[in-house]
Amino acid sequence: MQVVAADSRGAGKAELSASAAAAEALRHIGELVTSPPVGVTSVEPVEDGWLIEVEVLEERRIPSSSDMLALYEVELDHDGELLAYRRRSRYARGRAGTGNGAG
Incomplete structure (x- = not known):
């Protein structure tokens, strides 16, 4: 869903x-990396658009609790065009930092 906002000249964008x-x-991560995206972990508005973190299943293992996941950071402009992406971390499933000193 798109929202139309007026810019400083009064034109809608x-x-x-x-x-x-x-x-x-x-969609962008699905086109850029060969591994399947698992889901979005955060969405944050920034001055030039959006900063989104996407978790990707990079390596399936048996048992699945030892799968290797990665966290990608995606920067989009206000129209949804890709500005940049980067892999921020790679970790075993269930081993990511939880903010409580673990990981």
Whole structure:
């Protein structure tokens, strides 16, 4: 879903909602990396658009609790166009930092 906002000259410009930005990030990551995206872990508005984190299943293992996952950061402009992406971390499933000193 797109929201139209007026810029400083009064002309309308399309801006993505947070959920639409998340969907665009999943689409872009799906096209750029060979591993399947698992889901979006965060969406944050930034000055030039959106900053989205996407978790990707990089390596399936048996048991699945030892799968290797990665966290990608995706930058989109206000129209959903890809500005940049990067892999921020790689970790075994269930081993990511939880903010409580673990990981």
